[in-house]
Amino acid sequence: MGMGELGTNIGSVLASLMFVWAIFKDHFPYRLRGHIEKYIQKLFRFVYPYIEITFHESAGERLKRSEAFSAIQNYLSTKASSQASRFKADVMKESKSLVLTMDDHEEVPDEFNGVKVWWVLNKHVNKSQSISYFPVSDEKRSFKLSFHKRHRELITGPYIEHVMNEGKAVVVKNRQRKLYSNNPSKNWHGWKSTKWSHVFFEHPATFDTLAMESKKKEAIMKDLKKFTQGKEYYKKIGKAWKRGYLLYGPPGTGKSTMIAAMANFLNYDVYDLELTTVKDNTELRNLLIETSSKSILVIEDIDCSLDLTGQREKKKEKDEDNKEETDPIKKKEKEESDNKSSKVTLSGLLNFIDGLWSACGGERIIVFTTNHVDKLDPALIRRGRMDKHIEMSYCGFEAFKVLANNYLDIDSHDLYGKIESMLGETNITPADVAENLMPKSDEEDVETCLNCLIEALEEVKKEEARKKAEEEEARLKAEKEEKEKAESAQESVKVDENSANSVVKENGFHKEGDAVGVDT
Numbered sequence: 001m002g003m004g005e006l007g008t009n010i011g012s013v014l015a016s017l018m019f020v021w022a023i024f025k026d027h028f029p030y031r032l033r034g035h036i037e038k039y040i041q042k043l044f045r046f047v048y049p050y051i052e053i054t055f056h057e058s059a060g061e062r063l064k065r066s067e068a069f070s071a072i073q074n075y076l077s078t079k080a081s082s083q084a085s086r087f088k089a090d091v092m093k094e095s096k097s098l099v100l101t102m103d104d105h106e107e108v109p110d111e112f113n114g115v116k117v118w119w120v121l122n123k124h125v126n127k128s129q130s131i132s133y134f135p136v137s138d139e140k141r142s143f144k145l146s147f148h149k150r151h152r153e154l155i156t157g158p159y160i161e162h163v164m165n166e167g168k169a170v171v172v173k174n175r176q177r178k179l180y181s182n183n184p185s186k187n188w189h190g191w192k193s194t195k196w197s198h199v200f201f202e203h204p205a206t207f208d209t210l211a212m213e214s215k216k217k218e219a220i221m222k223d224l225k226k227f228t229q230g231k232e233y234y235k236k237i238g239k240a241w242k243r244g245y246l247l248y249g250p251p252g253t254g255k256s257t258m259i260a261a262m263a264n265f266l267n268y269d270v271y272d273l274e275l276t277t278v279k280d281n282t283e284l285r286n287l288l289i290e291t292s293s294k295s296i297l298v299i300e301d302i303d304c305s306l307d308l309t310g311q312r313e314k315k316k317e318k319d320e321d322n323k324e325e326t327d328p329i330k331k332k333e334k335e336e337s338d339n340k341s342s343k344v345t346l347s348g349l350l351n352f353i354d355g356l357w358s359a360c361g362g363e364r365i366i367v368f369t370t371n372h373v374d375k376l377d378p379a380l381i382r383r384g385r386m387d388k389h390i391e392m393s394y395c396g397f398e399a400f401k402v403l404a405n406n407y408l409d410i411d412s413h414d415l416y417g418k419i420e421s422m423l424g425e426t427n428i429t430p431a432d433v434a435e436n437l438m439p440k441s442d443e444e445d446v447e448t449c450l451n452c453l454i455e456a457l458e459e460v461k462k463e464e465a466r467k468k469a470e471e472e473e474a475r476l477k478a479e480k481e482e483k484e485k486a487e488s489a490q491e492s493v494k495v496d497e498n499s500a501n502s503v504v505k506e507n508g509f510h511k512e513g514d515a516v517g518v519d520t
């Protein structure tokens with residue numbers, strides 16, 4: 001028998017009993033009334049061995065929606081689809097997914113470790129109408145959970161925890177992800193945080209569309225997956241639950257695209273941190289504290305956004321300069337220019353990454369990108385801080401095949417052989433390959449596009465050959481100059497030697513002369 005039927009039967013008997021009692025209770029003496037009520041409750045518990053827990057939508061009139069209520073609602077949306085027959089539908093994520101929630105008073109059974117429970121969504125309409133400054137809906141909704149009292153411990157403990165966790169996971173899955181960028185601190189005002197502004201993150205890049213060797217790609221995906229499942233592991237080893245990636249390679253090799261693919265793969269928000277607008281380390285800390293977990297913090301082009309490598313030395317120099325400045329006008333000018341340039345230091349950034357994040361919740365990924373890995377301070381990129389270094393390189397044949405599939409919907413073509421051999425001997429970025437593969441008009445067919453790429457490859461090859469020839473020429477020229485210099489140096493040494501000899505000779509002559517003189 002379902003909870004519904006049982007509930008209805010017992011419920012109607014008890015309801016009649018209560019009704020009768022309500023009518024006649026005033027005829028009983030006060031003390032007797034208390035006794036009778038106690039017995040009715042006992043009887044109630046005996047014939048109705050179920051416990052009911054109610055979860056209200058709002059904990060108080062002005063409080064925001066209770067977290068438990070939302071979690072339950074989301075949890076039940078996954079159950080309700082198969083169990084209940086009346087739904088309310090919500091369209092999430094730009095009509096990409098439909099979220100069904102149970103309709104009012106619909107009963108949804110659930111099972112946990114073999115124990116059955118029942119959920120009902122109740123709605124009460126508030127009769128007392130009051131005028132309130134805060135818009136409060138008169139409708140109060142609550143979820144009622146019923147289960148046999150035998151299972152009290154299991155249900156109030158592990159089951160509720162399970163519902164909360166699953167419910168929150170559904171929220172994460174369905175939420176619209178955001179791309180945050182930091183605001184300059186002069187705009188940080190008001191009671192609501194304005195440190196980051198956001199837009200919805202809708203970058204279409206995925207690992208499927210990312211042009212890269214499949215082995216490398218799979219290794220990265222595996223690494224990310226392992227990270228997201230590593231909560232217990234990080235706890236065990238006593239490290240903050242974070243992972244750092246350094247993406248390096250020439251412009252147009254897909255570093256930014258990779259970040260978008262990561263965010264889409266993990267379902268994380270992205271915080272794009274523009275370091276040049278961050279005034280100092282305190283500001284940096286304030287910004288980073290406000291990022292949420294399940295997010296990727298991105299610092300693009302670290303070599304350009306800050307002179308991280310030379311910052312410490314520069315600062316020292318500045319301090320010394322400041323001491324010397326005595327002219328008040330010049331001093332003011334100097335201060336202004338100092339304020340304009342960012343004072344975030346490498347050590348500030350590293351300290352934060354190493355320490356602070358451990359304290360404010362885990363599951364964070366930090367990605368640095370750079371075009372010049374060799375310019376970075378080794379302290380910044382040592383393992384442990386940047387756990388994984390990923391080189392984004394020029395387009396190989398495998399990467400080309402992904403792009404051809406993305407842009408032209410093809411897996412093979414007669415021209416593939418030629419393209420493969422040409423890619424082997426030229427450095428072209430995936431961005432350039434993509435640009436050439438994209439049909440410029442509706443008339444352009446696959447072959448035209450591939451030929452367009454071949455032409456571009458030939459162009460690049462020619463360019464490379466020209467550059468190589470130029471370099472060779474410059475090298476030869478330098479060599480020649482060097483040789484000439486060396487020769488002329490030798491020449492002058494010879495001349496010097498000669499002149500030295502002549503001096504010696506002269507000296508000798510003099511000496512001789514002297515001697516002669518002495519002799520004479």
Ligand SMILES: Nc1ncnc2c1ncn2[C@@H]1O[C@H](COP(=O)(O)OP(=O)(O)OP(=O)(O)O)[C@@H](O)[C@H]1O
Pocket residue numbers: 209210211212249250251252253254255256257258371392429430431432434
């Ligand atoms: N590996 C790739 N896979 C798919 N598309 C790519 C790839 N690399 C580049 N592209 C294409 O080229 C464009 C530019 O790439 P992207 O912005 O990711 O390069 P980047 O490495 O971040 O360059 P930069 O160093 O200038 O920031 C992208 O919009 C994308 O369409």
Ligand SMILES: [Mg+2]
Pocket residue numbers: 255256257300
């Ligand atoms: Mg980029």
